Amino acid sequence: MLITILLALTLFGLCGILHYAVMSSLLSRLPRSGWSQGAQLVAGLYCAGLTHLGEAGLYAVGFPLEKASESADLRASVERYP
Numbered sequence: 001m002l003i004t005i006l007l008a009l010t011l012f013g014l015c016g017i018l019h020y021a022v023m024s025s026l027l028s029r030l031p032r033s034g035w036s037q038g039a040q041l042v043a044g045l046y047c048a049g050l051t052h053l054g055e056a057g058l059y060a061v062g063f064p065l066e067k068a069s070e071s072a073d074l075r076a077s078v079e080r081y082p
Contacts (some may be wrong), residue, residue: 003069011062015055022051 026047030040 004066007062007066007069009038014058016062017060018054019051 026044030044033040035042035043
């Protein structure tokens with residue numbers, strides 16, 4: 001159970017860091033790009049969409065780890081109480 005909570009908090013933190021890094025990079029680079037406001041908006045939306053796909057990928061990797069930790073915890077508890 002503790003492993004599951006720590007894994008969830010870690011994934012949440014990693015997604016927050018990724019989101020912050022991409023958004024701060026976009027906010028600093030897009031105005032200096034020389035693109036029109038519409039092109040900046042489209043580029044920002046695509047980058048945000050790709051960032052969300054990356055975050056979903058993090059969770060896609062994390063969920064099997066969580067399931068494996070749950071089954072390991074269950075096996076350990078069964079072995080303790082025959």
